[in-house]
Amino acid sequence: MQIRKHVLRFSITFLILIICLFTFLIKLILIQVFNSSHLTGIAEKQQKHLLEIEAVRGSIYDRNMHPLAFNVSVHSLFVNPKAMTKENKLRVENELSTLLNMEPSFIKERLSRDKYFVWLKRKMPSEIVEKIKALKINGLKFRKESKRYYPNGSLGAHIIGFAGTDNDGLEGLELYYNKELKGKPGQVRILRDAKQRELMIESSFVPPLEGFHLVLTIDETIQYIAEKALESMFLKHKAKSGSVIVMDVKTGEILALANLPTYDLGDVEKSSPESRTNRAISYLYEPGSVFKIVTAAAALEEEKFDEKDIIFCENGKYKVSRNILTDHTPHGKLTFSEVFEVSSNIGVVKIAQELGSSIIYKYASRFRFGKMTGIGLRGEVAGWLKKPSIWSKTTIGAIPIGYEVTVTPLQLICALSSIANDGVFMKPFVVKYIKDNQDQIIQSFNPQVLDRVISVDTARRIKKILVQVVEKGTAKRAKIKGIKVAGKTGTARKVIDGKYAQGKYYATFMGFAPADDPRIAAIAVMDEPHPSYFGGTVSAPVVKEVLENSLKYLGSLE
Amino acid sequence: MRLAKLIKFMCIITALALIYIHIQMQITDFAYQGIKKDGRIKELIEENGNISYAVSTLKSANYLGLKMFNEDSDMQYIDQDNIVQISTSVGLDDAKIAVKKAGFNKMPNQLLSLLSFGSQAEAKQR
Numbered sequence: 001m002q003i004r005k006h007v008l009r010f011s012i013t014f015l016i017l018i019i020c021l022f023t024f025l026i027k028l029i030l031i032q033v034f035n036s037s038h039l040t041g042i043a044e045k046q047q048k049h050l051l052e053i054e055a056v057r058g059s060i061y062d063r064n065m066h067p068l069a070f071n072v073s074v075h076s077l078f079v080n081p082k083a084m085t086k087e088n089k090l091r092v093e094n095e096l097s098t099l100l101n102m103e104p105s106f107i108k109e110r111l112s113r114d115k116y117f118v119w120l121k122r123k124m125p126s127e128i129v130e131k132i133k134a135l136k137i138n139g140l141k142f143r144k145e146s147k148r149y150y151p152n153g154s155l156g157a158h159i160i161g162f163a164g165t166d167n168d169g170l171e172g173l174e175l176y177y178n179k180e181l182k183g184k185p186g187q188v189r190i191l192r193d194a195k196q197r198e199l200m201i202e203s204s205f206v207p208p209l210e211g212f213h214l215v216l217t218i219d220e221t222i223q224y225i226a227e228k229a230l231e232s233m234f235l236k237h238k239a240k241s242g243s244v245i246v247m248d249v250k251t252g253e254i255l256a257l258a259n260l261p262t263y264d265l266g267d268v269e270k271s272s273p274e275s276r277t278n279r280a281i282s283y284l285y286e287p288g289s290v291f292k293i294v295t296a297a298a299a300l301e302e303e304k305f306d307e308k309d310i311i312f313c314e315n316g317k318y319k320v321s322r323n324i325l326t327d328h329t330p331h332g333k334l335t336f337s338e339v340f341e342v343s344s345n346i347g348v349v350k351i352a353q354e355l356g357s358s359i360i361y362k363y364a365s366r367f368r369f370g371k372m373t374g375i376g377l378r379g380e381v382a383g384w385l386k387k388p389s390i391w392s393k394t395t396i397g398a399i400p401i402g403y404e405v406t407v408t409p410l411q412l413i414c415a416l417s418s419i420a421n422d423g424v425f426m427k428p429f430v431v432k433y434i435k436d437n438q439d440q441i442i443q444s445f446n447p448q449v450l451d452r453v454i455s456v457d458t459a460r461r462i463k464k465i466l467v468q469v470v471e472k473g474t475a476k477r478a479k480i481k482g483i484k485v486a487g488k489t490g491t492a493r494k495v496i497d498g499k500y501a502q503g504k505y506y507a508t509f510m511g512f513a514p515a516d517d518p519r520i521a522a523i524a525v526m527d528e529p530h531p532s533y534f535g536g537t538v539s540a541p542v543v544k545e546v547l548e549n550s551l552k553y554l555g556s557l558e
Numbered sequence: 559m560r561l562a563k564l565i566k567f568m569c570i571i572t573a574l575a576l577i578y579i580h581i582q583m584q585i586t587d588f589a590y591q592g593i594k595k596d597g598r599i600k601e602l603i604e605e606n607g608n609i610s611y612a613v614s615t616l617k618s619a620n621y622l623g624l625k626m627f628n629e630d631s632d633m634q635y636i637d638q639d640n641i642v643q644i645s646t647s648v649g650l651d652d653a654k655i656a657v658k659k660a661g662f663n664k665m666p667n668q669l670l671s672l673l674s675f676g677s678q679a680e681a682k683q684r
Contacts, residue, residue: 067614072607073600126608144600151614152621191589199589224619 049192055183056146057167058211060160060174062220063253063432068160069174069265071146071167075129076122081111084139091137096120099131122165123147148174150265156223158259158278159216159377159430162268171276173214173430176378180434180442183211212442215432217253222246222550226256229545230524234260237507237529237538243280243409246522246546249417249512251447252426254375255520255550257281282379284406285525288492289343289535290508291402291412293419295352296340296465298363301458304355307465309336311347318346320397325349337465341473343489345401352400357388360400366453367415368425369407375428376445383407402492409508413523415453416488416510419466420518423459425451467515478511478540480548486518487511487543489535494528504528509539513547519554522546 031039059070077100079092089111097104100121110118123145124132132140148163161172169178186208191199226244234242239260246256259279263271277283299305316330327344339347352360364370370385384406386395398404410428418425427448434443454462466486470478474489490508493500507529512521524542532538615621 066617066619067610070610070614072611073604126604144604149611149614151611152618155618155620197590197593199586199593220619224623228623 047191047193049190049198051188051190051198053186053188053208054146054167055185055208056210057148057163057183058181058213060181060214060216062216062218062223063255064219065215066220068152068156068216068218068220069148069150069163072149073144074123074125074147075142076145077120077124077129077132078141078143079111079118079120079139080116080141081113081118082116084111088137088139091135092120092140095135095137096132099128100124152220153266154262154264155220155227156218156257157262157265158276158280159218159254159257160265162265172278172377173216176376177214177431177434180212181214184209210437212434212436214434217248217255217430217432218257219255221553222546223256223258225549225553226522226546227258227262229542229549230258230260232545233524233526233529233538233542237526237532239526239530239538240528241279241283242524242526243283244522244524244542244546245280245409245413246520246550247413247417247428249420249518249521250426252414252417252428253432253447254428254430256546257430278377278379279525279527280409281375281377282381282408284381284383284408285506285527286403286405286492286495287407287412287508288402288490288506289345290488290490290510291405291407292340292343292348292400293415293462293466293488294364294367294369295348295355295360295400296462297367297419297454297458298355298359299336299351300461301363301454302355302359305336305351307335307337307461310334311336311339311344311350313339313344313346313350316346318349320349321393323394323397325397337468340465340488341468343469343474348400349397353396357391357396360396361385361388363453364399364405366425366451367411367418368450369405369411369415373410373414373428375410376430380410381408383411402490409523409525412508412510413521416512416523417521418453419459419462420486420512420521421459422456423452423454424449425453463515463518466511470511474534474536475509475511475540477536478509478544478547480513480544480551483513483548483551484515485511485513485544485547486515487540489540491533491535503530503533505533507533507535507538509535509543511540511543511547513551520547520550522550 057071060068062068081089084092089108092111093104093107096102097107100107102121107120110120120140129142133142146167148167150160150162157172159172161174161176162170163174163178163181164170167182169175169181174181187204187206189204193199226246230242230244233239242260244256244258245254247254257278257280259277261272261275263275300307310333312333313327313331315332316327318325325345327346329342331342331344331347334342334344334347336351338344339351364385370383372380372382374380386399386404391399395404414425414428427450429445429448431445433441433445435441463486466488467484469475469489470485470487475485475487478485478487487510490506492506492508494504494506495501496504505528507526508523510521510523512518522543524539524546526538526542529538
């Protein structure tokens, strides 16, 4: 009896154990087999995290590898409003508003959002970050991002442009070459522990493709020279705006390009659209007498005139259809050369009348007026050059002296450079090459001949005339001691609301040096200088300073 | 025999499993150490970036121009007129001949150089 009782108890206990074991086994099978994928998904979602690795944006250098734009790692501040306590939120509102330079109401709004992640301030300087960390407020977290820095401030602003908060180019070369500079972000799948710390146990890793670097044709020193010269005259003559371009005549490389007003690349929020306009390539104006080089080139190339031919300049008044054309200083008989030296409107128009509209148009087209140069910057405009079929009877008295035609400063300097380069028109460009982190050249931009505009002989004859413009003519203020300068002045009335405005002018001078073996050309255009407004008075000194100092600088490099 | 084999097999499996778990824990441990090192590397990269920016700003044409070419400064761009060439009285070839005559090109006497109180350069030339 006793033994049976024992056996019975043993059997019941054993049975209970077997049932428990069986239950655990079924539960295990349910978890491991039937719910496996669902539970694994939840665990993966909690533990694994796809982290994007930001690609470092490529840098921009000048032709001598001086950095003009590059990225630096900075901290950005974010919060998790859902996980933050009320006390901490209040502390953030009160203590951070001054540090972050934000209104407390703005911070309050951000903290009240029903989200796990909200930016408070992005890309802060390290001093501010240290101060915030010292406050030891729970719930504030930092994330590393990269910020674009421009060590030269406003130097070359219109060429370089700037990148926005998300490292996307928004202006200038930063925009034009955004795809090359930006690179491609990478990815890594990481583990997060219970404290949400990220463990770099990579189960999959796609490395980022770092951005490529741009090496420009711009010379940082010549750019500085150009900007200082422009600023000095701009302030002296109280101009509304101004532009300077410096170009290598033999290669077409742009060594400097400056505009005023300008803006600080490190403080773009304070800039206006007007200050960001690249007037050198996107501002059209009637150039005035600088355009006379077209007529001069046409006349000599077509062999219709010689330098010693005499032209009667009507003593300062000449009727062209129903318009009366005047000269600033009345002249009687002038030689062909003298017509351009003293910039006689009547003399040039008479030469143009002899040549005819189709020839004037042909050479203006050859000099690529009315066409884009293809410099490789956004915002370039082609300007306007009327075809002879739509010329009026007065147009022959306008276009040859730089009216009824609109151009950009870039088109003018390219035309002049072709004369300096013995008649060969070079394509202007601002990027020399693109390279990667290993200094491998990805893409190279070489000097490109666009056209032979005029013969070598014609070019040299025009050079001699342009030297006389500086030596004896309207551009004496462009003379440089010891160096022959060739150039042309222009003083053009300004159109406002469809009419020529009283007392408002564009003052232009463009020149190259040394005239015997031209190396660089420069143009300066001032909008509404006053009280002086002549190209020879306002802009010639700018070009003189730019050419003189640039040649000294380039000479010191050799 | 079968039981013995089973126990042996289970022991091997258990040992392998324990080794595997140990390795996984090591990997996790290295990952935690890596967080600290990664943080330090990022700090150094950030510091490097800030210093690079400071150096680039100081070297920039804008800054240098501001310091060197302000209104009060007498500095100006170098000109060929500012370079003065000075010719020496003794030509370079003559100098070489003079050195030879003085015997400086002779092989130094090793014993003498040991006894010399002159500097190493002088001793070699004697």
